[in-house]
Amino acid sequence: MNGEAVASDWSGSRRTLRQFLARLTFVDVALWSLRILVLAVVIGGTIGTLIKTRYGLAQWFDFIMFGVTIGSIYAQIALGYTMVYGVLRLINFAHGDIMMTGAFSGYFLATAFDRSGFLAAHPVLAVLGTLLLSITVSTSIAVLAERIAYRPFRHVRGLAPLITAIGVSFFLEQTFRGLFGSSVKSYPDLHWQRAAFVVGGLTIPKIDLLVIGCAVASMLVLYLVIHHTKMGTAIRAVSEDSEAAALMGIDVNRVVVFTFMLGGVMAGIAGVFYAFVFKQVYFYMGFTPGIKAFGAAVLGGIGSVPGAMIGGFFLGIVESVGPSLFFDGIGIPAPYQLRDLIAFTLLIMVLIFRPNGLLGERMAKQRA
């Protein structure tokens, strides 16, 4: 390419200050109007909603609890995304479907436990058993996907890995549909599931606490693994610079497989908890939460473990509270239909203001 020709024609001689200013102004004006619009909706809507006093403290608390619950599931899926991205720079598009494989296989065990009465007699053991199967399946599929589909692209730049990941996603969905059918199946109820603590008029369902606690615990464990084990050090080294890591004698293959295993484990746990809270499993169930979780990972700063966690919670809460808080007040009909609008606007706003996500600084700079 003739760099000089490009340079001389596209800026140099003919670029005047006036043009420069005009261009600057247009983009700035557009961005500022976007900010003002979003702020106006947020502030106007919030004031409007609060004036209406349609929702009391109990309702707001419920909204936040619901948000935190689904957010903790997003967070757990996002952890898998973030791990894999950190090490391979690969958007594992199929990660949501890996969660589906775990949840789906867990379903058969959970219903068997339910029919035999084991679930009622030993709920903890039954849930642990279901978790174990789910984790085994999702981890093996994650590792297999890496081995078969992703490994050949380890050194390929460009979009081929992303397309492969999309292919893996379709393949997993359709395989499970072919094997188990397209009907909606549903997890059995745990008999203590409806139980809740009541504190000062606010209800906190036990299952929500369990899910949230488990997500936080997984994040802590993951954090410890990454920062305080030998393998974790290797993971960080590979994610920093895989060639240099290889020169230092790190077995990159092992690190990558281990990373996918961690992602698979997270997906397996997330799948079972998702299914115990939201019950339904079917072949397509992983797609939407997968995309949301990906958004959450980017929101928090992809590649960062605490970032994925915070991104997940944040996204969950905004999705739950946002429609009522922002849209109710300015009279927009059917606000919950626009839930994804809020989620993605939030994502884009974060990317404009903090292009590297809430907690991701190191990553993105080097990435570009």
Add this chain to the structure above:
Amino acid sequence: MPQLFRRIALPLIASAGLLASAPGGSSGARAETLGPVTDPLGVLKIPKGAPIQIGGYWVISGADAALGTDEVRGVQIAFKDHGDRIAGHPVKLSVEDDGCNAEGGQTAATKIAANPNVVLVIGPACSSAATAGAPILWKQGIMDIATATTAPALTAPTRKPEYDGFVRTIYSDIYQGKSDAGYVYTQLKARKIVTIHDGSAFAQQLAAVMAQNFKDMGGTVLSVEAIQPTDVDMHPLLTRIATEKPDVVYLPIFVAATAQIIRQKKEVSGLESTIFIGSSGVMAPDLISAAGPAVIGFRIGYPDVSPDALGKGYGAFVAKYKDAYGEGPISGYNANAYDAGVLAIMAIEKVAVTAADGTTYIGKQALHDAVYATKFDGLSGPIACDSHGECAQFKPAVYEYTNADPTTFDIGKNPKKVFP
């Protein structure tokens, strides 16, 4: 950018004059005489031993696959009941996937219409597919008998002549919405409702028709809510609805989202005494397995298909269905599809002329007229088309689920008929 303009636009303008118009050449239907039959739209010739080819287009992929598959089976059973033969020829039903959208319906219909031996088409399940597909078929003089497309516009008196070839063995949303509103207002004595739709054309339309009728009766529609069909966390929406304290929530949406809503309503305070009513889209055992015990008490506005009202054969039909496919009906429109199959058989046999050498001739206009003129008592009620293609007669009923075991699904028992 003058340089860009020079490079691109100028040569284009220069060559614009050279562009010739695209060659035309539409075939379409035209008058012809074959054998003993003369018909203004053309005549189909079926040699001895050749099959009568029936086209079909339904959604058999994606999230709504159960809807279309169920109807394909209904038509297959209708043909099987008739010995898989029409007018002395074997029947061949070729089904295409329309993906439940307009472009899918158009492509599927084009594929079917390209086969000049297709006698008649049954399907689809989705109104968007029918809107795009039916005119293509009728352009070739092919009749289309739809099985679950409920959009009022398709059989409105104002419909365009290109829809002349379109009839349906299912009632319009207008009747369903009106009857549901009447039930809620007069039977349940409810005055305040909320509707929920999922952004599908069917649910949005039915919810709107019902709400309009309810308002006209003097009731109040507190709000019109909407969700995405893939949403799983309905708690915030239900919390919001609970603050309005509605008597009834009307949600004519599909299995997955309905199950999430009726499960999660138990976890939201303030909705304990609210009645939830759905529609034909969830008249399926799948709903029971998806919703679990929460399904008990959930009601569905649906035509009256109990043996005493009509369709004496429905029980036997379900038995045949189970025998053939290893499971009970998986969606709500199999009886309508069965009737579409019967309507097709009766109309074809009425106009088919078989010559001495065994060749059968069918006039297209004659078949069109025969479909409109055929009357019989079907599984889903009496079938008789009016001049705008509405063939089903709607007898309203409401059903309520009483058992959480999917194997007990049996329209009339579980869900049990609670009205009339």
Add this chain to the structure above:
Amino acid sequence: MSGPADPAIATLLHDSEASAHAGPARRVVQTGLVFGVIALYLAMIGLLLMLHGRWIVIGVLSLGQAVLLAIGLGTGIAIAWRGVGEARSALLVQSLLAGALAGGVLALLSVVMAVVDLRGIFIALSRPLANMLGLGLGQPLAPLLLVLAGALLAVLGTLLAWLPRHPRRVLLGALAAVVIAGVFQELIQIMMQAGPAIGVLRDLLYSWDGLTPQGAAIVFVAAALLAAGVATLAARAPPAAALSPRRRKRRQAVLLALVFAALVVLPLIAGSYIGQVMMLVGLYILMGMGLNLEIGLAGLLDLGFVAFFAVGAYTTALLTADSPHALAAYTFLPHLSFWAAMPVAVLMAVIVGVLFGVPVLGVRGDYLAVATMGLGEIVRVIVLSDFAAPLLGGAQGVLQIPRPSLFGHELSGPVQLFYLTLLASTLAAYIAWRLETSRLGRAWMALRDDEDVAQALGISLVRSKLLAYGLGAAFAGLAGSIFATMVASVYPSSFQLLISINVLALIIVGGMGSLPGVIVGAAVLVGLPELLREFGEYRYLFYGAVLILMMRLRPEGLWPSPVRRRELHSDDQAEAAQAVREPALAGQRG
């Protein structure tokens, strides 16, 4: 699930290099298991039975049986390939054993199905499948026969692989012709209605149900003769590399002209269904060329491309439709014709494209993928919403969009609309080609290769990026405009994320930055699934598998641009260097 076989699949797909030096026993077990598990997989997801329902040759061979035969032959071929240079007798024994193993896996399934009913979990394990695998013989005999057949087929496959190149090609070509003639019999029969002369040929080959045994024999012989002729000719003609650049160029030009002529004529012969499929492919080509400007040239990853398509479609709908949502119904604007609305639609798409570009100007790399996907979803949600329904029709869409008319003649059939699309695509291809070689195009490429360097060279990032979004959007807007008039109605359900993914996939599969690549990619990823419409859901399984295999076998795409090809070549070299380095390191560690 498919536990035991997993490493085996891995080996197959991960190439034979690694296991080329493996012992014969290991090779036999691996190959046999891989092919056995492929057969098992097809059976368990229900595909085998579905294919069994279609004849290739009536009464003789179903598609499902053909797939099983191919798997059997494949076992032997794989053994032959992996054992190149070894003693042939030993290889024959190996393929015998591997084939028996592959057959054994299926035999095991047939035995298991006879003993326990697993249909409660695996819905595809039904009685008809048991009948198919039972070969009409019943339990003790059928599994044995499966093992035996596997062994024999594998030996046959090995022998096939050893055939000299020329006869092998002829044989395979003839077999492929029979399969195509059988599988696409419906389409071919429709095409063969042009005249009485062709009618005679049709009656010779086909009955109402499909290809007759006699027809299959005719097709086989004819195709074999043809293949032999072509092979002889090709052997005589000088190879392309030997030609002077000028003659090569001329040859390319002739080829291009021939392809174009075929495109113009094909729908006229093949009729409206092929016309419709080609038209859909044409729309995706339009979008692909637009996205190619963004990704292929400017390197801006965009997963929200469907937004521009939607803008084009809705603008056309609102300006032309005979519906209460049309602008003419409640504003002073008149009803426009398609020709007047199309430029407006394109312009709107450009404006939205530029506005779309502004917020993501500073976003780079994979973040851009998420940001654009978000923007695309935002557009979809708004179009669908009750909030915007008074303007855009919401879930009910906008109906009654008129067809374009030309000199008083309405372009309503798919074939005529295909010509409109072809015209638009040709125009767009011309523009894309000129853009590619323009200064702006080179600025984009500089941007793609390194933003910072490009900026240092004085390229205005803002301007070039926004132009890339705007011009890319113009193509999608044009496609959307034609789409609206083609379907005559627009519904929000037509503008899913899947379309963005589809467009992205087709330009990657075709070859990034390459115009012919876009066309090939669209034909493979859009045209083929359309022709497989009656397979319903399994289309997406094929789609996923094709994406994975394509990327595995030809990561540079089917028809890469010369620049890309060179780049990937240098990548290969780098990788080779890396490969040399890694074992050395391993040695150090050890």
